[in-house]
Amino acid sequence: MTFGRARIEARFAKLRAEGRSAFVTYVMSGDPDLQTSAKILAGLPGAGADIIELGMAFTDPMADGPSIQAAGLRALKAGITLRKTLELAAEFRRQDTETPIILMGYYNPIHSFGVDAFLKAAAEAGIDGLIMVDLPPEEDEELCLPTLAAGLGFIRLATPTTDDGRLPAVLANTSGFVYYVSYAGITGAGSADADTVGAAVARIRGQTDLPIVVGFGIRTPEQAREIAAVADGAVVGTAFTDAVRDSLDGAGKATDTTVAAVLDLTRELAAGVAAASRKAVGGAQP
Amino acid sequence: MSKLNSYRTGPDGAGRFGIHGGRFAAETLMPLILDLERAYRTAQADPSFQQELDYYLEHYAGRPSPLYFAQRLTEHFGGAKIYFKRDELNHTGSHKINNCLGQILLAKRMGKTRIIAETGAGQHGVASATVAALFDLPCTVYMGEVDVERQQPNVFRMKLLGAEVIPVSSGSRTLKDALNEAMRDWVTNVHDTFYIIGTVAGPHPYPELVRDFQSVIGNEARAQLMAAEGRLPDTLVACIGGGSNAMGLFHPFLDDDGINIIGVEAAGDGIETGRHAASITGGRPGVLHGNRTYLLQDDDGQITEAHSISAGLDYPGIGPEHAWLHDMGRVSYVSATDAEALEAFQLCSKLEGIIPALEPAHALAHVAKIAPGLPKDHLIVMNMCGRGDKDIFTVAEMLGVEI
Numbered sequence A: 001m002t003f004g005r006a007r008i009e010a011r012f013a014k015l016r017a018e019g020r021s022a023f024v025t026y027v028m029s030g031d032p033d034l035q036t037s038a039k040i041l042a043g044l045p046g047a048g049a050d051i052i053e054l055g056m057a058f059t060d061p062m063a064d065g066p067s068i069q070a071a072g073l074r075a076l077k078a079g080i081t082l083r084k085t086l087e088l089a090a091e092f093r094r095q096d097t098e099t100p101i102i103l104m105g106y107y108n109p110i111h112s113f114g115v116d117a118f119l120k121a122a123a124e125a126g127i128d129g130l131i132m133v134d135l136p137p138e139e140d141e142e143l144c145l146p147t148l149a150a151g152l153g154f155i156r157l158a159t160p161t162t163d164d165g166r167l168p169a170v171l172a173n174t175s176g177f178v179y180y181v182s183y184a185g186i187t188g189a190g191s192a193d194a195d196t197v198g199a200a201v202a203r204i205r206g207q208t209d210l211p212i213v214v215g216f217g218i219r220t221p222e223q224a225r226e227i228a229a230v231a232d233g234a235v236v237g238t239a240f241t242d243a244v245r246d247s248l249d250g251a252g253k254a255t256d257t258t259v260a261a262v263l264d265l266t267r268e269l270a271a272g273v274a275a276a277s278r279k280a281v282g283g284a285q286p
Numbered sequence B: 001m002s003k004l005n006s007y008r009t010g011p012d013g014a015g016r017f018g019i020h021g022g023r024f025a026a027e028t029l030m031p032l033i034l035d036l037e038r039a040y041r042t043a044q045a046d047p048s049f050q051q052e053l054d055y056y057l058e059h060y061a062g063r064p065s066p067l068y069f070a071q072r073l074t075e076h077f078g079g080a081k082i083y084f085k086r087d088e089l090n091h092t093g094s095h096k097i098n099n100c101l102g103q104i105l106l107a108k109r110m111g112k113t114r115i116i117a118e119t120g121a122g123q124h125g126v127a128s129a130t131v132a133a134l135f136d137l138p139c140t141v142y143m144g145e146v147d148v149e150r151q152q153p154n155v156f157r158m159k160l161l162g163a164e165v166i167p168v169s170s171g172s173r174t175l176k177d178a179l180n181e182a183m184r185d186w187v188t189n190v191h192d193t194f195y196i197i198g199t200v201a202g203p204h205p206y207p208e209l210v211r212d213f214q215s216v217i218g219n220e221a222r223a224q225l226m227a228a229e230g231r232l233p234d235t236l237v238a239c240i241g242g243g244s245n246a247m248g249l250f251h252p253f254l255d256d257d258g259i260n261i262i263g264v265e266a267a268g269d270g271i272e273t274g275r276h277a278a279s280i281t282g283g284r285p286g287v288l289h290g291n292r293t294y295l296l297q298d299d300d301g302q303i304t305e306a307h308s309i310s311a312g313l314d315y316p317g318i319g320p321e322h323a324w325l326h327d328m329g330r331v332s333y334v335s336a337t338d339a340e341a342l343e344a345f346q347l348c349s350k351l352e353g354i355i356p357a358l359e360p361a362h363a364l365a366h367v368a369k370i371a372p373g374l375p376k377d378h379l380i381v382m383n384m385c386g387r388g389d390k391d392i393f394t395v396a397e398m399l400g401v402e403i
């Protein structure tokens, strides 16, 4: 059975065959509570998500803006743990064996769990890759190399400050895809500019065959369309944590509009991505 | 535990002290962090950098700070001979200025045009705002809302110095959250901004360079005690928030066999209550704010809130070099409670005419525990790293006095 890195590669191969870019949804695991979060996850592929990034809540998310910070705190308050996040993923996997799930977050919860135990549990749960905000290439021995050895993808962030001199180091142990951060800053604070992003993607394309997915600063179908036209995928995050927040009742609890709010937004954004006319098609050709 | 030839050679090329330290930073910051390391190596090799720093340390900060024989406290405890390294007499009232002068000179060399800093007690914020004023750079200081409340005099001082103070309302609204927010600003403004970190923590090379800038404390103390007593101390004591004043005192003595070195963490309401800030005594290794070190955290690796009467010690981590010195058994880490610090605060004020900051009051609380049982020729050097003017409102409230 395909799992891990292979599942990510299979998904990009399928997208390439269809001539589309990937629509990647970032949702916070356990937000606003475990049951609602499970329903959101289950509904995402049907609503148009090609890849799911599952946020791992952390008390001190240094690269995130207020919306994702608040989503993490809601999830922690509702009892999320790393183990429960893996259970959520496993539950999802029983229904869907094709949509890649990438865990995104900060290293300490995994460090605390223990790297080897975590990688074993993550693979069993059907997790396919990791994006770790606070693990640059300088710290590859911590988690990146063990993750690759376990057959999972380790997706690296490249940013506007990653110049050509540094890019090879960033790309060296990256697998699955490259995540280009569209601006220097925290999540939810800026706006992705398609021209700038297009130039950056072209620059990275010169040094890798991996698909290049762009995130940060994409929240409308129009932006998703523009970015999907110049990259192999577009990630939306803060718009989802905003949608969850706006659907809650006065006490901060889920309502019967919560799941629908997230999935409706998914459909709108997926339509934006689908409407993109691809200027550049990347990723290793089969 | 194996004994090393030297405890003073760290960090290694990857910024590690044993398993601790490192560069656990977002990619956006990495190029700048590597630049900073290069700029620091160039500065270290350039005698004019140290000359300029020495000039400001002497003429602006007022160094060397005295090494003072605390005669009345010594008599009161009836045992060891107690010396204070009087870094509370520095300009701005604490040791923080030593580091800020060093870092702002680096910022200038790197052509940065904007300064940011985090602060707990406000002492580092004041010192950062001070050097920013001196070198004519705009300065933004992040401070947790709880600390803004309990350190009002310092908030006003920073504003007078021309800095912008941004209260931080996330998390526990104290020092760790101020650090998070400063990091967020830095990621956003990485092109023109220099982040003056206030303690021996953060991604490499910060723990190393802050230690180096603070080592002036220990280097002076060494020469001063030699002049006064003709020998080295038997015991060193310093309080630990992130650990910069302690590292500054300890580092020059690490390779002197037989010197007992003690770091005092904040025990808050008591270690057993869980409401404390003692990351070595009550934590385990984890990764936060760019480095691996001992952290207060729950079973799931979520950071837990620290508690201390002292805003400067109210941090759930500790600098990575301390974490390593603990692992190696070279330095002992103990703790003192809020109540013990409060008692030491009052005792020192009455007996020595020195109102200490609540931070070094923790160090003194430990001196109070050990001095009586030590012989009269035992020499203790304690870092009196800050003055207590900023704390009088907190202390008055604890004592039920209205001012």
Ligand SMILES: Cc1ncc(COP(=O)(O)O)c(C=O)c1O
Pocket: B094, B095, B120, B121, B122, B123, B124, B198, B199, B200, B239, B240, B241, B242, B243, B244, B245, B246, B311, B312, B313, B357, B359, B360, B385, B386, B387
């Ligand atoms: C007077 C004083 N001492 C100690 C500290 C704690 O910091 P560190 O452990 O880095 O010396 C502070 C921090 O605000 C302080 O103001």
